Amino acid sequence: MFWRMVTRALLRQRSKRLLIALTVALGVSLSTAILSVMLDVGDKVNAELKTYGANIVIRPKGVAAVDDLYGQLETPAAQAMLAEADLGKIKTIFWAFNITDFAPFLEAKVSLRPEGAAEAVPVPAVGTWIAKELALPTGEDAIAGMRSMRSWWDVQGAWIADTDADTVMVGKTLAAEQGISVGDRVNLTYSGRSINARVAGIVDSGGAEDGQVIVPLTMLQRLIDKPGAVGRVEVSALTTPDNELARRAAKDPSSLSAQDWETWYCTAYVSAISYQIEEVIEGSVAKPVRQVAESEGLILEKTQLLMLLITALSLIGTALGIANLITASVMERAPEVGLMKALGATDRSVVGLVLTEIVLVGSLGGVLGYLAGLGLAQIIGASVFGSTIAFTPIVIPIVSVLVLGVILIGSIPSIRLLLSLRPAEVLHGR
Amino acid sequence: MNLLELRGVTKSYGDVHALRDVDLCVEPGEWLSIVGPSGSGKSTMMNIVGCMDSPTAGSVVLDGVDIASMNASGLAHARRNTIGLIFQKFHLVAHLSAVENVMVAQYYHSMPDQAEALAALARVGLGERASHLPSQLSGGEQQRVCIARALINYPKLVLADEPTGNLDEANELLVLDFFRQLHADGTTLIVVTHDPEVAALGDRQIVLNHGRIVRQIDNRANARVPVALTPPGGLS
Ligand SMILES: Nc1ncnc2c1ncn2[C@@H]1O[C@H](COP(=O)(O)OP(=O)(O)OP(=O)(O)O)[C@@H](O)[C@H]1O
Numbered sequence: 001m002f003w004r005m006v007t008r009a010l011l012r013q014r015s016k017r018l019l020i021a022l023t024v025a026l027g028v029s030l031s032t033a034i035l036s037v038m039l040d041v042g043d044k045v046n047a048e049l050k051t052y053g054a055n056i057v058i059r060p061k062g063v064a065a066v067d068d069l070y071g072q073l074e075t076p077a078a079q080a081m082l083a084e085a086d087l088g089k090i091k092t093i094f095w096a097f098n099i100t101d102f103a104p105f106l107e108a109k110v111s112l113r114p115e116g117a118a119e120a121v122p123v124p125a126v127g128t129w130i131a132k133e134l135a136l137p138t139g140e141d142a143i144a145g146m147r148s149m150r151s152w153w154d155v156q157g158a159w160i161a162d163t164d165a166d167t168v169m170v171g172k173t174l175a176a177e178q179g180i181s182v183g184d185r186v187n188l189t190y191s192g193r194s195i196n197a198r199v200a201g202i203v204d205s206g207g208a209e210d211g212q213v214i215v216p217l218t219m220l221q222r223l224i225d226k227p228g229a230v231g232r233v234e235v236s237a238l239t240t241p242d243n244e245l246a247r248r249a250a251k252d253p254s255s256l257s258a259q260d261w262e263t264w265y266c267t268a269y270v271s272a273i274s275y276q277i278e279e280v281i282e283g284s285v286a287k288p289v290r291q292v293a294e295s296e297g298l299i300l301e302k303t304q305l306l307m308l309l310i311t312a313l314s315l316i317g318t319a320l321g322i323a324n325l326i327t328a329s330v331m332e333r334a335p336e337v338g339l340m341k342a343l344g345a346t347d348r349s350v351v352g353l354v355l356t357e358i359v360l361v362g363s364l365g366g367v368l369g370y371l372a373g374l375g376l377a378q379i380i381g382a383s384v385f386g387s388t389i390a391f392t393p394i395v396i397p398i399v400s401v402l403v404l405g406v407i408l409i410g411s412i413p414s415i416r417l418l419l420s421l422r423p424a425e426v427l428h429g430r
Numbered sequence: 431m432n433l434l435e436l437r438g439v440t441k442s443y444g445d446v447h448a449l450r451d452v453d454l455c456v457e458p459g460e461w462l463s464i465v466g467p468s469g470s471g472k473s474t475m476m477n478i479v480g481c482m483d484s485p486t487a488g489s490v491v492l493d494g495v496d497i498a499s500m501n502a503s504g505l506a507h508a509r510r511n512t513i514g515l516i517f518q519k520f521h522l523v524a525h526l527s528a529v530e531n532v533m534v535a536q537y538y539h540s541m542p543d544q545a546e547a548l549a550a551l552a553r554v555g556l557g558e559r560a561s562h563l564p565s566q567l568s569g570g571e572q573q574r575v576c577i578a579r580a581l582i583n584y585p586k587l588v589l590a591d592e593p594t595g596n597l598d599e600a601n602e603l604l605v606l607d608f609f610r611q612l613h614a615d616g617t618t619l620i621v622v623t624h625d626p627e628v629a630a631l632g633d634r635q636i637v638l639n640h641g642r643i644v645r646q647i648d649n650r651a652n653a654r655v656p657v658a659l660t661p662p663g664g665l666s
């Protein structure tokens with residue numbers, strides 16, 4: 001009988017109930033979309049922020065300090081080097097999946113003479129990976145290099161390839177000084193050895209590279225006769241914002257208690273990731289480039305806070321909206337409710353009946369809203385981040401709880417109304 | 431023992447005194463008519479007796495229980511177990527069919543039983559109309575659904591507030607016939623009416639004015655001693 005009463009009542013006042021369902025759907029779709037985006041956005045925002053540079057730099061032990069003091073273009077002859085062959089190991093650490101990209105750098109001052117020019121000029125040359133295909137020790141494949149790490153580079157002409165033996169890219173400023181354009185040939189000379197190369201592209205990076213020659217790593221290794229050597233590696237990683245534990249660990253990991261150490265090691269703090277890189281790459285020092293790493297986490301936190309606020313506001317709006325609608329619909333049904341009370345229904349059973357109806361209608365709205373929200377999330381993903389938003393199952397329970405909460409809060413005024421309804425007054429029309 | 435006993439019952443709404451110091455006893459099986467001008471407190475009294483309202487002062491003992499000081503859930507309990515209500519406006523749930531309207535009363539009383547509800551409708555001559563919505567029934571038919579609903583749980587006390595006020599003569603006669611039957615079966619009846627002929631059907635009439643019982647007329651006494659007095663309501 002209970003369900004008979006509920007379904008009969010639901011079939012009545014259909015347009016009003018539809019309105020309640022739609023109001024719930026609106027609020028839920030917004031929350032679903034925002035929550036989905038929020039839970040997935042960590043990666044998206046990080047991907048955006050990654051363009052501001054690497055957040056971990058790996059250098060050979062012993063060089064790190066010197067480099068910082070004297071700049072990075074010392075002749076590498078006397079310096080310790082990292083082994084290019086080791087770099088794949090970066091993708092094998094505990095937080096491997098948080099390493100979004102990395103690229104090695106080998107730098108040397110070489111003489112550059114455009115073909116047809118009389119004089120050679122000393123220029124900084126940088127050997128690096130463009131889009132290097134790596135066969136990882138784990139058996140997986142990965143691609144790393146400048147192509148994605150410096151995705152904002154504006155290259156006139158074409159990017160060089162890692163396997164090229166005689167193509168280079170020239171920075172915009174340098175090209176202008178030397179009158180070099182795409183397709184020209186240049187001679188690169190380093191202590192007697194020389195390579196004749198074609199200029200594949202002119203790079204506008206907005207940074208130091210504008211005055212440099214960019215060549216495939218192997219080509220530079222050959223030119224300066226340092227096969228397999230790498231001067232430093234830049235790593236982009238998704239990191240968790242530092243907290244007190246991370247700061248303590250960054251000072252001295254060995255000072256932590258075993259349990260703290262475990263927690264720290266298994267959290268994607270930039271210091272933990274650096275530590276793990278040092279573990280796998282022999283003779284290396286991995287240092288966080290703090291500012292960028294920290295602000296990434298901070299910006300992410302702020303974005304998420306903003307989204308949470310929007311969600312909360314939209315839910316409050318929904319609660320107010322349905323409070324209005326439900327109250328109106330209960331008022332309309334006052335005679336019916338009064339009658340039920342006159343027939344012996346207790347307050348509790350009347351409230352139960354009406355609440356059941358509302359929860360059913362609200363759940364329908366919730367399901368509709370959830371589906372609409374998934375769509376909305378994709379639209380937000382496509383327009384804001386230019387990518388899809390992953391489906392996050394955790395959103396379902398969160399949204400369910402929110403819907404229920406909003407419906408129940410929205411029902412409070414009408415429940416008070418139901419409780420205050422006196423059958424005598426309703427039935428005699430006072 | 432009396433089924434219903436009102437002692438010094440007063441109901442005030444601010445300055446308005448709907449009932450003042452009313453004493454009344456109703457025996458089991460009695461048919462009591464309440465008459466009086468509009469605003470004299472008839473419905474107020476029915477609401478209090480029907481456990482839908484509490485008096486400002488005084489005691490109301492219904493079936494051995496004092497309901498004057500009961501809380502809402504106690505009143506709901508007394509209401510569904512002791513009282514059957516019939517209204518002037520029929521008050522059916524609009525989206526439930528005739529038989530479902532009867533079953534609602536069963537549901538809140540104990541257990542819905544469709545066969546029994548259908549039988550009750552058949553008794554009031556609506557066996558064929560059981561699946562119709564109230565909007566598809568005439569006023570008289572709706573009132574008969576109300577009667578079927580009021581009687582479905584075999585209440586000890588049936589309260590009817592102007593049950594024939596909105597009915598034509600034919601339906602009025604039908605309804606009154608049910609009352610006679612109920613009375614014959616031993617159900618206690620309290621009927622509020624403006625109609626002297628309906629009032630005269632009761633064993634006893636009380637006349638309310640300004641919230642007080644100003645006169646009592648015992649129709650049984652009159653019937654037994656027809657020559658002693660000319661009864662004001664007459665006999666039918
Ligand atoms: N809730 C209320 N608030 C204020 N005054 C009320 C309320 N209920 C009833 N009254 C007053 O109490 C008095 C008695 O009302 P009641 O409804 O009992 O009269 P009645 O005899 O049933 O009249 P009628 O024959 O018109 O139905 C009236 O003066 C009415 O205005």
Ligand SMILES: [Mg+2]
Nearest residue numbers: 472473474591
């Ligand atoms: Mg009245």
